[in-house]
Amino acid sequence: MYTASHPLDGKVLYQIYPRSFRDENGDGVGDLKGITRKLDYLRGGDKSLNVDVIWISPFFTSPMADFGYDVSDYCDVDPLFGTLDDFKELLKEAHARGLEVLIDFVPNHTSDEHEWFKEARASRDNPKRDWYIWRDARADGSPPNNWQSVFGGSAWQWEEATGQYYLHSFHAKQPDLNWENPEVQQAIAEAMRFWLDMGIDGFRVDAVSWMAKDPSYGDDPIRIADGKEYIEQVYGKNGPRLFDYLSMIADVVASYEKKFMVVEAWLPEWTNMAGYDEYYRKINAAVCAPFNFSPILAPWEASRFKSMTDGFLEGVEPGDLPVFCFSNHDQSRIASRIGVDEARAAAVLQLTLPGLAIMYYGDELGMIDRAIPRDQVQDPANGGLGGRDPERTPMPWDDSQFGGFSEVKPWLPLGDISMENVANQWERPHSMLSLYRELLNLRRDNPAIHKGDYRPIRTPSQVFGYTRQSGGVTVTVLVNFSAEFITYEDADLSGEVILATHSRDTDGVHARIELGPREALIIEHR
Numbered sequence: 083m084y085t086a087s088h089p090l091d092g093k094v095l096y097q098i099y100p101r102s103f104r105d106e107n108g109d110g111v112g113d114l115k116g117i118t119r120k121l122d123y124l125r126g127g128d129k130s131l132n133v134d135v136i137w138i139s140p141f142f143t144s145p146m147a148d149f150g151y152d153v154s155d156y157c158d159v160d161p162l163f164g165t166l167d168d169f170k171e172l173l174k175e176a177h178a179r180g181l182e183v184l185i186d187f188v189p190n191h192t193s194d195e196h197e198w199f200k201e202a203r204a205s206r207d208n209p210k211r212d213w214y215i216w217r218d219a220r221a222d223g224s225p226p227n228n229w230q231s232v233f234g235g236s237a238w239q240w241e242e243a244t245g246q247y248y249l250h251s252f253h254a255k256q257p258d259l260n261w262e263n264p265e266v267q268q269a270i271a272e273a274m275r276f277w278l279d280m281g282i283d284g285f286r287v288d289a290v291s292w293m294a295k296d297p298s299y300g301d302d303p304i305r306i307a308d309g310k311e312y313i314e315q316v317y318g319k320n321g322p323r324l325f326d327y328l329s330m331i332a333d334v335v336a337s338y339e340k341k342f343m344v345v346e347a348w349l350p351e352w353t354n355m356a357g358y359d360e361y362y363r364k365i366n367a368a369v370c371a372p373f374n375f376s377p378i379l380a381p382w383e384a385s386r387f388k389s390m391t392d393g394f395l396e397g398v399e400p401g402d403l404p405v406f407c408f409s410n411h412d413q414s415r416i417a418s419r420i421g422v423d424e425a426r427a428a429a430v431l432q433l434t435l436p437g438l439a440i441m442y443y444g445d446e447l448g449m450i451d452r453a454i455p456r457d458q459v460q461d462p463a464n465g466g467l468g469g470r471d472p473e474r475t476p477m478p479w480d481d482s483q484f485g486g487f488s489e490v491k492p493w494l495p496l497g498d499i500s501m502e503n504v505a506n507q508w509e510r511p512h513s514m515l516s517l518y519r520e521l522l523n524l525r526r527d528n529p530a531i532h533k534g535d536y537r538p539i540r541t542p543s544q545v546f547g548y549t550r551q552s553g554g555v556t557v558t559v560l561v562n563f564s565a566e567f568i569t570y571e572d573a574d575l576s577g578e579v580i581l582a583t584h585s586r587d588t589d590g591v592h593a594r595i596e597l598g599p600r601e602a603l604i605i606e607h608r
């Protein structure tokens with residue numbers, strides 16, 4: 083059994099990709115004023131989702147080689163998104179609605195246009211040289227080892243001027259900071275304090291695994307998959323000092339009251355607590371939790387979802403915050419990944435599992451990936467069909483020409499806005515948005531779903547289910563992962579269906595219930 087104990091348990095976080103939420107200044111790219119304008123949709127207005135927390139992907143000064151994940155000033159806003167005053171206004175308005183604000187923080191690398199890197203690359207004896215990772219070439223001029231960048235190709239970039247390579251685990255315009263240098267640790271802590279002092283509620287911390295390298299800087303192993311050789315990233319991340327660095331960051335957060343951070347650690351699909359344990363035990367779990375990406379990594383199969391969810395919730399300890407993640411700006415949209423009908427069932431899991439629930443903007447509309455023609459691709463990590471652009475298309479608010487996202491042609495094309503947008507889905511009782519609204523209301527108002535104890539249950543193999551219980555209220559959640567009708571039987575179950583992903587003839591449940599293909603149900607017990 084799992085019992086909620088963290089203050090954020092039961093809450094809902096909504097991720098905003100600022101380029102794509104709402105363009106207020108008419109340049110085709112979303113901005114901070116656009117987010118402020120749409121806050122009523124998120125919380126506190128007549129037509130609100132009423133989520134509890136937002137996480138805004140980077141809006142800091144940046145040449146936008148990786149759309150803001152290449153920061154050239156940690157303490158300012160890029161003019162594309164607005165000004166610091168715009169951010170302060172956003173924060174004030176969010177707080178006035180009871181909405182908490184997490185910002186994205188990128189400690190592993192800066193932009194190559196950051197002042198720190200400009201100094202570092204100027205000469206070998208510059209005081210900031212050691213803030214980044216420089217190595218000599220091998221005798222034949224090749225890079226110091228075979229490490230690969232996440233975006234493809236060598237992770238080392240040659241600098242003719244000073245005759246050394248620098249390390250970039252991502253884009254060549256994102257040089258890795260040298261976390262072994264105490265000045266770097268201090269500079270990052272200062273940047274974090276800048277925002278915490280302003281009143282933000284915490285951070286989503288980017289790409290943490292890369293912050294610590296193996297001191298050997300040894301060659302990575304060459305593996306074979308599908309008959310092709312590839313280099314597995316091993317020594318360039320998860321080094322022995324990783325948890326020292328993350329604890330430093332967590333200490334900064336913990337030195338303020340009621341602040342929190344969620345860290346982007348790409349742990350494998352859950353099979354046991356190895357890996358997850360380290361993040362909860364070696365970092366102050368009161369202020370830090372790792373994303374659990376298993377719902378993205380696992381195939382859409384009842385047995386996998388059952389083992390990873392039941393097992394994980396069995397393995398966490400009192401005080402830990404589970405953060406199951408189904409979607410984000412780096413992953414194919416849920417409805418494209420698993421299917422449009424299946425996405426309705428996934429929504430039920432997303433919002434009835436314990437912990438901090440996470441939604442990515444547009445999940446609530448069932449947005450699907452939009453294939454981007456090759457000549458319009460924007461993402462620098464654009465292997466395959468358009469990289470990550472397909473899941474970053476603008477939010478469709480209404481059926482006006484540019485979907486109410488902008489008055490001009492947006493930076494990425496919209497999907498079919500006449501079919502699916504906030505305005506028309508709000509009115510349709512069986513739309514995806516109506517389903518999400520029902521689920522969000524239940525997560526807030528039904529004490530069992532909000533913070534109730536979680537217990538695994540026995541189900542037919544194609545069904546994943548569990549109960550949540552608080553005081554006298556118990557609900558059973560059942561999700562049919564198959565395309566068949568399946569009967570669930572439990573002699574003690576007597577109650578009523580309070581939510582269904584598809585229309586049903588009857589709501590009463592007595593000892594047995596038939597689940598339709600891909601149907602998910604919430605049953606409240608009498």
Ligand code: NOJ
Binds near residue numbers: 151346
């Ligand atoms: C993870 C972020 O989610 C992704 O969008 C970014 O490209 C990399 N980290 C590099 O910062």
